[in-house]
Each structure stands twice: as C-alpha cells, then as structure tokens.
Amino acid sequence: MSTTTITSRFELQPYKSLENEELVARIQEARDQLGPKLLILGHHYQQDEVIAQSDFRGDSYLLSQTAADNEECRAIVFCGVHFMAETADILANRPEKLAERDGQRIRVILPDMAAGCSMADMAAIEQIEDAWDQLSEVVDTEDITPVTYINSAATLKAFVGRHGGIVCTSSNARAALDWAFARRGRVMFFPDQHLGRNTALGMNITEEQMPIWDPYADDLGGNTEADLQNSKVILWQGHCSVHQVFQAAHVAMFREKHPGIKILVHPECPREVFELADESGSTGKIIKTVEAAPPGSKWAIGTELHLVNRLKEQHPEQEIHFLSPVLCMCATMYRIDLAHLCWSLENLAGGTPVNTIEVDEETAKWSLVALERMLEVR
Numbered sequence: 001m002s003t004t005t006i007t008s009r010f011e012l013q014p015y016k017s018l019e020n021e022e023l024v025a026r027i028q029e030a031r032d033q034l035g036p037k038l039l040i041l042g043h044h045y046q047q048d049e050v051i052a053q054s055d056f057r058g059d060s061y062l063l064s065q066t067a068a069d070n071e072e073c074r075a076i077v078f079c080g081v082h083f084m085a086e087t088a089d090i091l092a093n094r095p096e097k098l099a100e101r102d103g104q105r106i107r108v109i110l111p112d113m114a115a116g117c118s119m120a121d122m123a124a125i126e127q128i129e130d131a132w133d134q135l136s137e138v139v140d141t142e143d144i145t146p147v148t149y150i151n152s153a154a155t156l157k158a159f160v161g162r163h164g165g166i167v168c169t170s171s172n173a174r175a176a177l178d179w180a181f182a183r184r185g186r187v188m189f190f191p192d193q194h195l196g197r198n199t200a201l202g203m204n205i206t207e208e209q210m211p212i213w214d215p216y217a218d219d220l221g222g223n224t225e226a227d228l229q230n231s232k233v234i235l236w237q238g239h240c241s242v243h244q245v246f247q248a249a250h251v252a253m254f255r256e257k258h259p260g261i262k263i264l265v266h267p268e269c270p271r272e273v274f275e276l277a278d279e280s281g282s283t284g285k286i287i288k289t290v291e292a293a294p295p296g297s298k299w300a301i302g303t304e305l306h307l308v309n310r311l312k313e314q315h316p317e318q319e320i321h322f323l324s325p326v327l328c329m330c331a332t333m334y335r336i337d338l339a340h341l342c343w344s345l346e347n348l349a350g351g352t353p354v355n356t357i358e359v360d361e362e363t364a365k366w367s368l369v370a371l372e373r374m375l376e377v378r
C-alpha cells in the first residue's frame with residue numbers, strides 16, 4: 001500500500017486558468033530555485049508540452065533505471081502514472097541508497113494523483129492472493145514463478161518478490177520469462193494477458209498451454225483442473241484499453257493502401273496485430289526503430305497517440321501513420337498537464353510538497369526483491 005501526503009500551500013484551481021506561456025515561465029522559476037536537487041522524469045506518452053519540461057524521458061525500464069541510479073537529486077517529479085512513481089520511490093529509496101544519504105529520502109511526486117493505469121487496476125492484490133490459493137489446490141505453486149508486468153501496484157510486485165518471482169517491462173519480458181523458466185516449470189503472468197501471450201508464443205509455448213484466469217469467474221478463474229495442470233503460462237485476464245483498439249483489419253487496410261509500409265507495434269497489442277506486425281517493442285524501441293530508418297520509410301505505428309504524433313513531427317522525412325482510424329490516447333497519462341506540474345513544483349519549492357508517493361516499508365522491501373531481478377535481467 002502506498003501513502004500520500006497532501007499539504008498544499010498553493011491551491012490547484014487557479015493554475016488551471018493560466019496560459020501555457022505563464023505556466024512554462026513559472027515552472028522554469030521553480031526549477032531554477034530547486035536546481036540539481038530536482039529531477040523531472042517523463043514517460044514517452046506524455047503530452048508534448050510536458051515532455052518538453054522533463055530532464056529525462058524514457059520507457060518504463062529506462063525510467064526505473066534512472067530513478068535507481070540517480071545520485072544528485074533529492075526530489076523526483078514523475079510525469080507518468082502511479083505505478084511508475086511507486087517504482088521510482090522503491091528504487092530511489094532502497095536501503096543502500098538511504099544509508100549513503102544518511103537516511104534522507106528522495107521525495108517522489110506524481111503531479112496528479114488520478115493519473116493511474118487502467119490495466120494495473122485490473123489486478124488487485126486480494127484477487128491475486130485468491131487466485132494463488134485456488135491454484136494451490138490443483139497444481140504445486142512451488143513450481144510456479146509469478147511474473148508481474150511493471151504496470152501493476154507495488155503490492156503485486158511485493159507478492160512476486162515474496163514468491164520467488166520477477167517484475168518485467170515491455171523491453172525485457174522475454175528475458176524475464178527465460179529467467180522464470182530456468183527456475184520453475186510454470187509461470188503466472190499478470191496483469192497484461194497480451195504481453196504475456198505474445199512473449200510466450202515466441203518461446204514455442206502454445207495458446208492451449210496458456211489458460212486465461214478470469215478473476216470474476218466462480219471457480220479456478222473459469223478453467224478446469226486439467227487446463228491448469230497442462231498449462232505453462234497462466235495469463236491474467238487484463239489488458240490495456242489503448243492498445244486493444246488496434247485490429248488485424250487495420251493492418252490489412254494500411255498494407256493495401258500504402259504498399260511497402262511497415263507495421264510497428266507495442267507488445268500490449270492483441271496477438272492478431274502483434275503477429276502481423278513487422279516489428280514490435282517498448283516505447284523506447286519504437287522510437288529507436290523510427291530514428292534508425294532511412295528517409296522515405298513508411299510506418300503505421302500501434303501505440304499511444306501522443307508518442308506517434310511526436311514521431312510524426314520529429315521525422316518529416318518519413319511517412320508515419322497511427323495504426324487505427326479511431327484515435328486513442330492514454331487518458332490517465334494525459335491527466336498530467338502544465339497546470340499540475342507547475343502546482344506541484346511551486347509547492348515543492350515553497351516547502352509544502354503535494355502528492356508524495358511513498359510505498360510502505362514492508363511492501364517496498366519485497367517489491368525491491370522483484371524489481372532488482374528486473375534490472376538484472378535484460
């Protein structure tokens with residue numbers, strides 16, 4: 001469980017009516033005041049004006065690594081979503097780092113507390129524990145490695161740490177599954193069924209060996225005992241509503257209309273789309289792939305809208321399309337705007353920090369076990 005402190009000196013409401021120009025100037029003033037003690041991290045799905053304010057931008061893996069390695073800063077303002085800020089708090093304040101700083105914590109701030117992740121919300125710790133108990137009646141849970149996607153609450157990461165498992169991101173999911181299978185015969189993967197399935201299919205595990213666990217089913221997640229006993233990977237029934245919009249028909253339409261086009265997708269996309277794509281990877285890999293492509297390359301990209309639009313703008317020498325006629329953005333990432341950023345920075349600089357994310361000690365301890373494995377496995 002994470003706790004938050006809200007002791008606002010400046011109220012949020014007035015910031016919402018300010019023009020961007022003024023917000024940018026005031027953000028700069030607060031940054032100047034805080035100096036190198038402040039680190040602003042930005043995930044690639046953030047709006048352009050927010051990403052422009054970040055000291056460092058990245059995918060989930062790189063942002064975690066940056067929070068873990070950083071030496072100088074004493075406050076991280078995380079322009080991303082809740083699970084990312086929790087992860088930054090756990091890694092930046094791990095025991096050896098706290099000891100190096102004589103116990104001084106790095107404060108991690110999420111500018112808008114409503115910036116969650118709908119996929120992470122699809123798996124609650126009580127549901128995971130209940131599933132594990134039910135599974136123990138039909139299979140040997142000592143032979144299951146729990147693997148949680150980083151898009152999950154810290155309580156799930158702690159569960160995984162306690163049960164000999166690992167956290168993965170979209171950029172090391174294959175390595176994490178290899179790690180898991182080197183130790184035990186079965187994996188339980190949550191909360192994203194698509195990342196789990198797409199990764200395991202690449203390891204010659206068949207769809208039949210991947211039953212889906214429905215947390216709302218009456219019994220055994222809607223599976224038979226035999227389904228679970230014959231399983232290699234038990235997939236949690238969770239998904240990302242942003243990546244779920246991409247369909248095989250969209251791939252076909254782009255290929256027909258734009259001969260030679262390449263399809264580049266995030267592995268949170270459904271199997272049909274993932275398998276039809278030419279390339280796939282984390283947001284960081286998507287960016288690198290486009291950057292490395294020769295002028296004149298044509299892409300239809302299946303990931304969040306803000307990132308695709310930014311790539312379009314930054315690479316006019318290439319032809320870039322959003323891989324769906326329906327525009328779909330991550331509504332929770334979008335909650336972070338200049339008003340929230342300015343409000344949180346001015347409160348921080350003024351000595352009344354708001355929206356601090358602090359994971360409790362016990363949860364942080366076990367989450368760290370699983371996160372350190374994630375950082376070792378690439």
Ligand code: 13P
Nearest residue numbers: 059060061169170282283
């Ligand atoms: P990346 O780790 O690829 O940046 O993905 C994070 C995410 O939330 C994708 O929806």
Ligand code: SF4
Nearest residue numbers: 117118119240242330
């Ligand atoms: Fe969560 Fe999907 Fe948004 Fe990523 S894009 S933060 S998985 S809701």
